[in-house]
Amino acid sequence: MGARKKDETDAPADTITFLGTAGARFMVSKQLAASGGMWLDWNGTQVLIDPGPGCIVQATKRKLNAEKLSAIIISHRHLDHAADANVMVEAMTNGGFRKHGQLFAPADALGPEPVIFSYLKSYIEGITVLEAEKTYQTGNISFKTSARHTHPVETYGMVFAAAGQTVGYITDTRYFEGLAKSYAGSDLVIINMVLTEPRPIDHLSVPDVERLITALKPKTAILSHFGMHVWQARPWLVAEEMSKKTGIRVVAARDGMKFDLAQLKDIKAENDG
Numbered sequence: 315m316g317a318r319k320k321d322e323t324d325a326p327a328d329t330i331t332f333l334g335t336a337g338a339r340f341m342v343s344k345q346l347a348a349s350g351g352m353w354l355d356w357n358g359t360q361v362l363i364d365p366g367p368g369c370i371v372q373a374t375k376r377k378l379n380a381e382k383l384s385a386i387i388i389s390h391r392h393l394d395h396a397a398d399a400n401v402m403v404e405a406m407t408n409g410g411f412r413k414h415g416q417l418f419a420p421a422d423a424l425g426p427e428p429v430i431f432s433y434l435k436s437y438i439e440g441i442t443v444l445e446a447e448k449t450y451q452t453g454n455i456s457f458k459t460s461a462r463h464t465h466p467v468e469t470y471g472m473v474f475a476a477a478g479q480t481v482g483y484i485t486d487t488r489y490f491e492g493l494a495k496s497y498a499g500s501d502l503v504i505i506n507m508v509l510t511e512p513r514p515i516d517h518l519s520v521p522d523v524e525r526l527i528t529a530l531k532p533k534t535a536i537l538s539h540f541g542m543h544v545w546q547a548r549p550w551l552v553a554e555e556m557s558k559k560t561g562i563r564v565v566a567a568r569d570g571m572k573f574d575l576a577q578l579k580d581i582k583a584e585n586d587g
C-alpha cells in the first residue's frame with residue numbers, strides 16, 4: 315500500500331495531474347486555459363475527476379493511459395466538468411472491448427439528459443449515483459462526498475483518502491456557512507476559484523477561498539478552475555498574496571502541472587491534532 319512504483323512512462327507515482335485550469339464559460343470556450351479536469355494516480359489506483367472539454371487531448375498529450383483508470387468521477391453535470399465523459403469512457407474501456415471501470419456522478423447527471431450516452435453504459439462495470447456525505451471506494455482510494463453544494467445543478471465535492479492522507483476537492487459552489495466542515499482535516503485541498511470578488515452567482519471568490527483556507531488550515535492549498543478576472547489578475551500572484559495573508563502554502567495550478575503527493579508527508583500541518 316502506498317509504495318512508490320514506476321510504470322512504463324516512468325512517471326512518479328502518487329500524483330495529481332491538472333489537465334486544465336479554466337473555469338466557467340469564457341475561459342473554457344476560448345480555451346485561454348485547458349479544461350480537462352484532474353487525474354489522480356495514488357496508492358496504485360488511477361481516477362479521473364471532472365473530464366471537461368479537451369480531456370482526451372490533454373490526457374493523451376500528457377501520456378496518461380485511460381485504460382488504467384479505475385473510475386471517472388463527475389462532481390456535477392456542467393459542461394466544463396463533464397463534456398468529455400463519453401470519450402473518456404470509450405478510452406477507459408478500449409472502445410468498449412474491455413468492460414472495465416466505474417462511473418460516479420450525481421443523480422441529475424444521469425437523469426433524463428444524462429452526461430453519458432446509453433450505449434456506453436454497458437462498456438463500464440458499474441454506475442454509482444453520488445449522494446451527500448457518503449463514502450465510496452474505487453481501487454485503493456476511498457472518497458467521501460461533501461454536503462450538497464450551492465450550485466444550479468446537483469453538485470458534490472469530495473475528500474479522497476489513501477495511504478493515511480486526504481485530498482479535498484472543493485468543486486463549484488457559492489460560499490455557505492458549513493462548507494468548510496465537509497473538508498475538515500484535508501492535508502491538501504484543491505479549490506475551484508472562479509471569481510476575484512463575490513458576485514451573486516454560485517461560485518467561490520478570492521475572499522471566500524481565503525476564509526476556507528483559514529478555517530481548514532491544510533498543508534497545501536491548490537487553486538484552479540479560474541474565471542476570466544482571476545486569469546487577468548494572474549492566478550500565481552493571487553496565490554502568492556493568499557499565502558502571505560493566511561500563512562498557508564497556496565499554489566496556483568497550471569495546465570499540465572503534476573503535483574507530487576509525497577511532499578505532503580514532509581509538511582507539518584497546523585490541523586494535525
Ligand SMILES: [Zn+2]
Pocket residue numbers: 390392465486
Ligand atoms: Zn459548475
